[in-house]
Every structure is written in structure tokens, then in C-alpha cells.
Amino acid sequence: MKKTVRAFQATLVLVFFAAVSGMAGILQAAAQEPLPSWNDTNARSRIINFVKQTVTEGGEGFVAPEDRIAVFDNDGTLWTEQPYYIQLGFMLDRVKKLAPQHPEWKTKEPFKSILNDDLKGIARGGEKGIVDLGMSTHAGMTTDQFNKIVSDWFAAAKHPKTGRPYTEMTYLPMRELLDYLRSNSFKTYIVSGGGIEFMRPVTEKLYGIPPEQVVGSTITTEYAIVGDVPVLRRLPKIDFIDDGPGKPAGINKFIGRKPIFVAGNSDGDYEMMRWTTAAKGPGFAMLVHHTDGDREYAYDRQSVFGKLDKALNESERRNWLVVDMKKDWKKVFAFEQ
């Protein structure tokens, strides 16, 4: 009897600690098949085989938990980037909202085109136009103010085609992949060309990725005292572009370790895929190929947003997995029937 009581007490104590440490969630995850929204194709098997090898102690592909770093591009890899980047949608809305305070925008590009809903006119402004646009909408306030502007925008803004909140435009199979990697002790990061402070307010809710695991493009901030309160002011000055060759540099700067798993969907991810898979030891790279014009969009080599050409050409010889959204995914978005 005493033994029963003691065992029961021990059980209680351990149930408490197991609950505290979130073991309940891990037990639950283990009970379920991984990647349920993926079809039973080669893509799913390759991912699962790689993960199984990294966690098999004593095996050739074993990787210590602290080195299980997985990085994900965001636009077109975790959420949709068509008909234009979600962050561009934010800029367009922001210009319209701020226009009454900027009468000069009526005659100045790219603002004039935006106010006239002329997307082609914006494109004509080229890179300089886009940078001006970014600086006008992303700088001049404190970091706390910008965080609130972005959060408020996400709470209300809708995707132009589906009419769904942008926060619902994430790919369900990719969110499952993030969960699956984390349940195998991978640390998951976003490495995106998008603005780091545009993504951070929503990544935890959307992907289970906390702000400190978001790497992206940055603008310079400046410490200032406003009425005896220290703030960080966002300056109209680009600090770092986390795209193309900037991605491996960004990973090295922010994370300081080489990932062993990388997912992208465009030529902007090419260099980080090369860098990750060239390292000694295990490395896995995958491309999300947008092949599903019905459920999402079909595009690659000719697209303005998310152009995929060089990386696709080299995928076979570099043994990079190309995920065919149409064939490999049961569902694209969680809201599909």
C-alpha cells in the first residue's frame, strides 16, 4: 500500500513537470502521422527520411539537436506572394492612408500610381521607386509605433483575390513541416527578403516562430530620448538586404551556424541553398514549385514576384527536392473545403 501511495505521489510530481515542460504536446504529436496534408509521394518520403536520419543516434546522418537548424524563406514558401508581396500590399494601403498628409504625392511617383490603383505605373518607377515607397511607409516612427501599425494592418487587411485575411494565406503543408521539424528538435527560422519588423509581429501566431528566430531585411534604427523616454527611431536608411547572396550572410550574422535544412521557392533563395548543401555532413534543400493555378497560382521563370529559374535548373544536379504544389499537397490553405 505504501508503495502504491509513493508511486502515485511520484506520478503526480512527474505529471506536473511533464505538463510544465510541454511533454504532453510532444506525446500528442508523436501519436499522429507527420505531414497529414502532404500526398504520399516521393517529396513527403524524402523529407521524412532525412529527418529520421538526423535523429537516429549512431547513424551516419545523425545531427546533434543543437545543430538541427532549419531555415525557411517566407514569401512564396510559407505564405503566398501573389498577385504581389504581402508587404507591398501593406505599403499600398499605407500610402493611401497617409495621402491626406502628403498632397505632393498626387503628382509624385510611385505615389501617384498607387493612389490611382495603377500597379504598372508603380513598376515603371523601378527599384528606386520601391525603395522610396519603403522608406516613406516604414520609417519615421519608433519601433513600438511601427509594430502597432503592422499589427493593426494585419488585423484588418484582406488578400485581393481570396478576400481572406492575409494571416490565412499561409500554406498548411508548410506549417505542418515546421511542426514536424520542431517535434524532432529542429530550431526553425525564417530567412526572408521581407522586412524583419514587418514579419515579427505575426510569425509566432502564423508559424510558431518567435521574433528572435526571424531573419530579414533591416533598416537602420537610432536610439533617442523623447521626453526622458528612450526609444528607437526607424530611419529612412537601408541597413541590410536579406536576399540572394545576402541570405547566407544574414544566416551567418543572425544565427551563427550553418543550417542543415533549407526551404525556398525562388532564385532569391539560390545562394542560401548552395551554402547550406555544400557544407560537410547532412544537408537538405527544397524548393516549393508553384504549379497549382486553381488552388493558388502557377508561376516560375517569368514571374515578377518569386522568379524561379536558375535554382530550378540546378535542382536535379544538386539533389534539391522540388515540391510540386499541385501533386504533392492535399491542401494548400487551411480554409479549403
Added chain:
Amino acid sequence: MKKTVRAFQATLVLVFFAAVSGMAGILQAAAQEPLPSWNDTNARSRIINFVKQTVTEGGEGFVAPEDRIAVFDNDGTLWTEQPYYIQLGFMLDRVKKLAPQHPEWKTKEPFKSILNDDLKGIARGGEKGIVDLGMSTHAGMTTDQFNKIVSDWFAAAKHPKTGRPYTEMTYLPMRELLDYLRSNSFKTYIVSGGGIEFMRPVTEKLYGIPPEQVVGSTITTEYAIVGDVPVLRRLPKIDFIDDGPGKPAGINKFIGRKPIFVAGNSDGDYEMMRWTTAAKGPGFAMLVHHTDGDREYAYDRQSVFGKLDKALNESERRNWLVVDMKKDWKKVFAFEQ
């Protein structure tokens, strides 16, 4: 009897998971009094009281685990910065090692002074001399090569006063503080003016802080292909100075959350201490005051390295804890008898 068996089985299962998830370590830590190398003074009580409040659910000072971010300066806060920064020691040794390949250094400052062991001559070169020195010793190689150079140096280099490896020159009470915070679900970061890639090879071993939780000054890196292998080359160009007003900017950039606990020891930490403790909600700031000329060094307002003046003046009115190394610490270094 059946109940006993079942309870026993449940216990076994949970013991297993508890062990897997490292609960054993937490149970062990809880059994031991925190901060054993701290004297039983006000400093120790204030730290413990703050931590207890942050973990007390329902209490006014409660902070959700994901927001328990603690940041630590490195030089003079976690390890010694006298008679000069450890990274400067690295530079001096590096110049001597590379000198045979650079005959021009014999007549060029600050190299000439270094080769003549003339520390004052180096100082005469001013900031430009130090930047030249940094670029000559920290750039021109790949990130992997630099990592190896730094690791090899730490394996052999000795502190000029104690003759101990630099890796033993860490403050035992501060390492205990890091452990104590982590055992209360704080995430611990280094936020240092030192080079990020100079610290990362050793922070896990020295402080239990992984590379991705090290924020520091950076130089620009460039992606390049060398014989079909992608590498990152370190360029002789400063990217970011993580010191003074750069520290809150660095925290915002790399971590994306405001810390609730900050430790520093010099005026270079002033702005991040202001920024952290001005936030709404709980916030704790402490200064390590170097008062122990016997066991370490005694310095503050006049010191070339780790000057502490303004932050010390304002500590009382801002309610920042000033830790008196001599009075508050039983031991400074682990190697003391």
C-alpha cells in the same frame, strides 16, 4: 496491486520523458540554493526577489516565459577586460603571428608599436589605428577560417597577469546567475561591443550561451564561390558597432523583443539599461562594479577599458543594482582557492 503496477508503469514512462526533456537537471538545480558564490547581501536578495516575482503566476511582476529575455554585456561583465580587452589580446598576438608576411608593419602604426610591445604607442594611434588593427586581423579570410583561427587562439592564449587561459577568466558568480535565470525559463543573451564571430566559438562552453544568442559588432561578409564551393568572405568593412546607443538597436535587430533583465558594467551599457528599464512592466538592471583590486582589478571612472561614470551616477535614481565585486562575491574566478 493492479493499481500499483499501473502507477509504477506511468511513473516509468514519465521518468523517461522527464529525463529526455532535461527535467532532471531542473529538479537538481531547484534542490540547490541559487547563486552559491554570492554573499548573502542585498545584491543577491534583489536579484532573487526579482526572479521570484517574474515566475509567480498571478502576481503583479509575473512575466510569461517567452518574454523572459535576459541580456549580458561580455567584457567586464562576464569575463575580465583588464589589462585590455581579450579581443585586443587576440589582435596583438595575431599581428605578431602575421608579421613575417607584412614587412611594411615594421614602420607602420599601430603595427610597429605592437611589434615593439609598446602599448602606449598603440593608444596614440587613436580610433583609426584600432580600426586598422581590427581589419588587418579580422578580415580577408572566410568565416569558417576565422572561426578556426579564433578557436585555436583560445586553446593556447593566456591572460597576461594570471597566466591562466582566457577561457578561465570568467566570473563564477555571473555564470551562476546565467544558470539561475535559465533554470527559471529566462533566455540568456550576450550583447557585447566585441566581435560577434570572436565570441561565438566559445560562448557555449564558457556560459552555456549558443552562437545564435550572441549579439555583437559585425563586419560585412560577402558570398563568393571558390572552386565551386560557396563561402562567406570577411571584408575589411565595419557593418555594425554594438556599443552604447548601438546596443538597444542591436537587441531590437537581433532579438526583436525588449529584455526584462540586463547586466552591464560600463557606460557602453548605459543606453541598453535605460531602454530596458523604461519599458512598461517589470525590468531589472544591474552594474558589475570592479572594486576588487586583489582578486581582480579595481577601476571605474578613469579606466580606458570599461569606463563607468555616467551609468554609476544615475544608478540610484534609476533603481539599478550596483554589484560590489569585493563585498557581494565570495569568489570572482572559479580557479581561486
